[in-house]
Amino acid sequence: MGLFGGKKTIRVNADILVVGGGMAGCGATYESRYWGRDLKVVCVEKANIERSGAVAQGLYAINCYMGMQWNENQPEDFVEYASNDLMGLVREDLAYDIGRHVDSTVHKFEEWGLPIMKDPETGRYMREGKWQIMIHGESYKPIVAEAARKAASEIHNRIMVTHLLMDKRDRKRAAGAVGFNVRTGDFYVFKAKAVVIAAGGASHIFKPRSVGEGMGRTWYAPWSSASAYGLPIEVGAKMTQMENRIVLTRFKDGYGPVGAYFLHLKTHTENAYGDEYESKWYDDTRELVGDYVDRQPVPTCLRNHAFLREVANGRGPIRMVTKEAFQDPHKETVGWENFLGMTIGQAVLWASQNIDPKHTNPELTTSEPYVMGSHATCSGAWASGPEDYAPPEYRWGYNRMMTVDGLFGAGDASGGTPHKFSSGSFTEGRIAGKAAVNYMNDMGDEPQIDEADVMRLEAEIFQPMENYRVGRNEITAGTVSPSYILPIHALQRLEKLMDEYCGGITVNYMTNEPLLMRGLELMEMLKEDSDNIGAEDLHQLQRAWEFKHRRLTSESVMQHTLFRKETRWPGYYYRGDHMKLDDDNWHCFTLSQYDAESGNWAMEKAPVFHIKEKD
Numbered sequence: 001m002g003l004f005g006g007k008k009t010i011r012v013n014a015d016i017l018v019v020g021g022g023m024a025g026c027g028a029t030y031e032s033r034y035w036g037r038d039l040k041v042v043c044v045e046k047a048n049i050e051r052s053g054a055v056a057q058g059l060y061a062i063n064c065y066m067g068m069q070w071n072e073n074q075p076e077d078f079v080e081y082a083s084n085d086l087m088g089l090v091r092e093d094l095a096y097d098i099g100r101h102v103d104s105t106v107h108k109f110e111e112w113g114l115p116i117m118k119d120p121e122t123g124r125y126m127r128e129g130k131w132q133i134m135i136h137g138e139s140y141k142p143i144v145a146e147a148a149r150k151a152a153s154e155i156h157n158r159i160m161v162t163h164l165l166m167d168k169r170d171r172k173r174a175a176g177a178v179g180f181n182v183r184t185g186d187f188y189v190f191k192a193k194a195v196v197i198a199a200g201g202a203s204h205i206f207k208p209r210s211v212g213e214g215m216g217r218t219w220y221a222p223w224s225s226a227s228a229y230g231l232p233i234e235v236g237a238k239m240t241q242m243e244n245r246i247v248l249t250r251f252k253d254g255y256g257p258v259g260a261y262f263l264h265l266k267t268h269t270e271n272a273y274g275d276e277y278e279s280k281w282y283d284d285t286r287e288l289v290g291d292y293v294d295r296q297p298v299p300t301c302l303r304n305h306a307f308l309r310e311v312a313n314g315r316g317p318i319r320m321v322t323k324e325a326f327q328d329p330h331k332e333t334v335g336w337e338n339f340l341g342m343t344i345g346q347a348v349l350w351a352s353q354n355i356d357p358k359h360t361n362p363e364l365t366t367s368e369p370y371v372m373g374s375h376a377t378c379s380g381a382w383a384s385g386p387e388d389y390a391p392p393e394y395r396w397g398y399n400r401m402m403t404v405d406g407l408f409g410a411g412d413a414s415g416g417t418p419h420k421f422s423s424g425s426f427t428e429g430r431i432a433g434k435a436a437v438n439y440m441n442d443m444g445d446e447p448q449i450d451e452a453d454v455m456r457l458e459a460e461i462f463q464p465m466e467n468y469r470v471g472r473n474e475i476t477a478g479t480v481s482p483s484y485i486l487p488i489h490a491l492q493r494l495e496k497l498m499d500e501y502c503g504g505i506t507v508n509y510m511t512n513e514p515l516l517m518r519g520l521e522l523m524e525m526l527k528e529d530s531d532n533i534g535a536e537d538l539h540q541l542q543r544a545w546e547f548k549h550r551r552l553t554s555e556s557v558m559q560h561t562l563f564r565k566e567t568r569w570p571g572y573y574y575r576g577d578h579m580k581l582d583d584d585n586w587h588c589f590t591l592s593q594y595d596a597e598s599g600n601w602a603m604e605k606a607p608v609f610h611i612k613e614k615d
């Protein structure tokens, strides 16, 4: 194998294997150790858990904290809030489960050294909003990672997991995973009794607003590469709500967060002419979604909708009115610090563009769509619910187990549970870790790895390097070869395809059945071409596999978007051929199951149960 001919095969036997060491992965690692004192708990991470995942550069707020000790909110209130924001479609059993455990997670974070701001008058955690508390969070991730490091038997950093392994005798049961070291090229085979997928969400599925030299600038982490979906989809796990991509309203070009501005600094938005515009679109929105528009707080997608309509009517840009708030030196400090702990790039961008929010109201824009399961959106794997709470239709195994035996999901990987954010993702990791230990303790015989699978996957994983090595001889200069496609070319083709056919920014988030059908044809061609992807080095090999996970995830997003014949979340995307929300036919979850052998997708509906009566 040319340059990497000396690579080794490293075998790791684990009881519990955690794939991804972000918030959910650290939670799963920590809790598996608590319930499984003698177990071998292994966490595998493609970066380094000290600074990996969406919380890598820190956060300024923990967005999911009930405050039950002060009777601020109860889990039932959280369920109602999340369901309301997602236009009625939430796995309320899973959300309730997060709500009842999340406070204890946050208390642990504080115990481990995370500075949480306190209200000087009440002594309680300082609230940014009803659900958010404020932190000095630059070192949030290293603090959480330390707990995982101390709990794990082994942490394997710099290993990109590419495939799951299935039991030799039962192809519907997880047996481990394979991947490669992105620095040395060593091939890794992990055998495990239970696997927790916690590999984060997906950016760069749709063409980003920032292209060319700005390409790395996205709202969700650019390294969130859809493995959390690509890995389980490939082995036939059912997925849910994959059409529910999220679009964020953020400060233009830097994607700086707006939450602290709205909630803490009490700023508001206006159109280019200084007018309030949201109320103008009330009737228009009501026409599309009925009385969902009257819910409080107004669902995130509907606020986007008003923004998009106002801009489409020629009254953009929309601006955040900061000039008044920034006259108060305390608020000015908070406004800047909010970026310095979380999105430094926004502060740098404003400095480079002569924007001082004390004197200029900064522009906002809507982002390209992202696929994730922990924000105001709930794409992910269809997971079994809590034993004491889930209705029978949602319970086929252990808590957070996917429809594949021994395969668990948490954080962005787990579907139907929005608004978990960082603390809820860690909490869900804890829930999944505990359930994985129970699953393992109850199991009879251990899963067995099929060595034929291992050999086949090893060849498949490194094939892009071989494609490059051979194909490179056909050209003398440049990057375009008749025999291979580079990962960046493949990615840009995918982004363009998703953008134009599945409702991205250039088509104002609009799609319809003919567009989706054509998009799926083009997707099939891209899939064929991706067998010929060429990787120049190990870095590019990682990009190649990230692309493959993104591509399969995108196909799933398209299939789900095609299946749901309504516009459930205007402001996230529109089905031009079904412009209205249709509760009679689509007050349900959408489920998909991919068959890797035939390439077919089976789609179905699943019921939504409300655990709390609506007023």
Ligand SMILES: Cc1cc2nc3c(=O)[nH]c(=O)nc-3n(C[C@H](O)[C@H](O)[C@H](O)COP(=O)(O)OP(=O)(O)OC[C@H]3O[C@@H](n4cnc5c(N)ncnc54)[C@H](O)[C@@H]3O)c2cc1C
Pocket: 019, 020, 021, 022, 023, 024, 025, 044, 045, 046, 047, 049, 052, 053, 054, 055, 059, 060, 061, 062, 063, 064, 159, 160, 161, 162, 198, 199, 200, 201, 219, 220, 221, 223, 224, 225, 227, 228, 257, 374, 375, 410, 411, 412, 413, 420, 421, 422, 423, 425, 426
């Ligand atoms: C800009 C931004 C602002 C946010 N603001 C807030 C906020 O203010 N408050 C709040 O509470 N939450 C906030 N969040 C949300 C929070 O960060 C996420 O909800 C949370 O990180 C999701 O946890 P996760 O474990 O699912 O994913 P992540 O934390 O992203 O972890 C996924 C991990 O998997 C690894 N991985 C991926 N693929 C592979 C693979 N194939 N092999 C091995 N490892 C892999 C990644 O490197 C990463 O370490 C914000 C997120 C972003 C991006």
